[in-house]
Structure formats: structure tokens, C-alpha cells
Amino acid sequence: MRTILNKKPTFWLLLALPALLLELAWWQGRIDTMDMIHPTGEWSARLMIIAMMLGPMAALLGRRPWLDWLLARRRAFGVAAFGYAVLHLIFYLIDMGNLDDILAEWMAPGIWTGWAAMLLMLPIALTSNDGAMRALRAGWKRVQRLVYPTALLTLLHWFWVHNSYAAALVHFAPLIIIWTLVLIKKSIKTPMKAGV
Amino acid sequence: MRALIPLTIAAAGLAFVSASPAEATGAIKCKAGPQSGWKTQAALKAKLVKEGWTVRKSKVDGGCYEVYGTTPEGDRVEAYFHPVSLEKLYVARRGEVLFRKEGY
Numbered sequence: 001m002r003t004i005l006n007k008k009p010t011f012w013l014l015l016a017l018p019a020l021l022l023e024l025a026w027w028q029g030r031i032d033t034m035d036m037i038h039p040t041g042e043w044s045a046r047l048m049i050i051a052m053m054l055g056p057m058a059a060l061l062g063r064r065p066w067l068d069w070l071l072a073r074r075r076a077f078g079v080a081a082f083g084y085a086v087l088h089l090i091f092y093l094i095d096m097g098n099l100d101d102i103l104a105e106w107m108a109p110g111i112w113t114g115w116a117a118m119l120l121m122l123p124i125a126l127t128s129n130d131g132a133m134r135a136l137r138a139g140w141k142r143v144q145r146l147v148y149p150t151a152l153l154t155l156l157h158w159f160w161v162h163n164s165y166a167a168a169l170v171h172f173a174p175l176i177i178i179w180t181l182v183l184i185k186k187s188i189k190t191p192m193k194a195g196v
Numbered sequence: 197m198r199a200l201i202p203l204t205i206a207a208a209g210l211a212f213v214s215a216s217p218a219e220a221t222g223a224i225k226c227k228a229g230p231q232s233g234w235k236t237q238a239a240l241k242a243k244l245v246k247e248g249w250t251v252r253k254s255k256v257d258g259g260c261y262e263v264y265g266t267t268p269e270g271d272r273v274e275a276y277f278h279p280v281s282l283e284k285l286y287v288a289r290r291g292e293v294l295f296r297k298e299g300y
Contacts, residue, residue: 034253034264101272110290163223163291 011073015080018043019087036091041114042171044084045154049175051077052147056178060185075128078147082125085118110161117153120146151175224276224286224300226260234279237261243282260285276300 004010022039025031054074058067096102105111127136127143136143151172158168228234240261241251248268255262260276267273267287273294276286287295 032253096272101266104270105272105289108290108292110292159291161291163288163293 006069008073008076011076012080015047015076016083019084033091033095037088037095040084040088040091041158042167044081044088045158045171047077047081047084048147048151048154049171051081052151053175053178056182059182060178079125079128082121082128085121089118108160110157110159110163113153113157113160117150117157120150120153124150223258223274223288224260224296225258226276226278226285228259228279231279235282240277240279240282 019040022031022036026033026036051074054067054071054077058071061067093102106115123143124146126132127140133140155168155172158171159165162168237254240263241254244251244263244265249263250266251263252266253264256279257276259279261279261282263275263277265273265275267275271287271289271294273287273289275284275288277284283297284295285297285300286293
């Protein structure tokens, strides 16, 4: 049982489960195309936030078995976040149905931020494999750091497209809290020395 | 401090998991009284179609009728109407407010 749970394909299946359930409901007509856009986007943001929290968590807590287990799967979280973003885009395109409507609203604050986040995710996702990691060497980390502007754009996209802050903030709060805690821990460890 | 970190993570995780999908944008509230006094969504749809709208979907949100559709001018929007008077109260395109009736 444990070995099955620890297999990579099992974990991929787990990450794909919300998408499979949503798609099934859509296929059966229980969810409108329009209503597929929000949950796919939300899952994308969730998985991105989880991937981003693992590093700071390790910095806070040190090595923990469960954290190691998650860190070994960090890339899967990130790639899955991209997968859900692609689904989000696909359902948006199906719902819009024509290029004119898409072009008419691309400059709305809630929309261009989404497009921009999607574009920034592309190089991150394309380099999320061992081959790219070896080929890019030090540059790889720089590419992956695009996740920070991506997260900011995602937050703004969510803020503006819904014209409300609550849901977006609830999702991003854990990340903001953990960054704050890391900063606090750092400042405790290296107290500012007077007159250096 | 040592206990604070896992506790905060746990609390944040809980908030994270319990976050309900915000389907209702709740852009405006109508306070239109009991639903027995409301006109039907079908009546609103008929009125809008007559005016040149395309109605994709309608539902109740914030005590108003919320309509997803295309305006006679060709803008794809999300619009709110008063369920008793069927008056247009609020129009937004992807969260960008295009029209808001005074007082709402």
C-alpha cells in the first residue's frame, strides 16, 4: 500500500483528480462551460501556492520526513499548476467561442493579467524536466524564479476579474504568512549589529 | 516561537482548505423584498432579448438577477437587474465596472 502511494504515477493521478471530476461533470452537463473557468483557475493557483510554500517551509522547519516527501514532488505541483492553467484557458476559450469577444476584453485589468501569468508560466513549465535542468545549469533557477511575478499576476487577475478580494486573499494568505515567518526567523538569527 | 510556526502553518492550511469557491461575486445587493413579489427570470430574459441582448445564463445573486450575456452594443458582460423593476443596476466586463446605477 505504502509503495503504491509513494509511486510517482499515483501522485500524478491524485493531482489530476480534481480535473477529472470537473471534466466528468462538464461532460455530463452538470457544470456549464462558463462555470468550469473558476474552479480550474482556482486549482491552478492552489497548486502554484503549495509549490511555492515548500521551500520557505523547509527553511522554517528544517528537515522533516513529510516535508521531504512533498519537496520530492514539488515539480509535480508546479507542472500540475500549469496543467490547470491550460485547462482554465481552454474553458475560457470555449466559453468565449469567438476571437472578436476575446480581443474586445483582453485589455481589461482582470484579463491581461491572466494572459501575462499564463505566458510567464510557459517557460517555467517547459523547463520543469531533468534535461532542461542540466542544459540550463545556473540559468535554470532564474527561469523558475519567474514564478514570483507569475504569482503576483495571478493574484491581481483574481482580484480584478472578480472585483472582490476575499477568496484570492484567503488563498494567498498562507504564502504571505510563511514568507513573513521566514523573514522573522532570519532577523532573529542574524540580529542587526550596530555600527558595522 | 518554535510552537508558533507549525501552529500558524496549520491555521493557514485550514483557512486554505476551507476557502469556499466564490461563485457569487456579490457585486451589488438588491434588497427587493420577498421572492413572491419578483418578476420571473424568463420575463427579464424576454425583455433583454427584445432590447437586443444575448442572454447566456441568468441566476440570483445578492438578491438581484445576475445575467451573463452580450449587450446590444456587443460587449460581453455580467449584468445585474432589479428583480421587481427589472431595471439595469450594474454592468461589468470581467470585473471592470462599465455601469453602476447611482445608489448601488
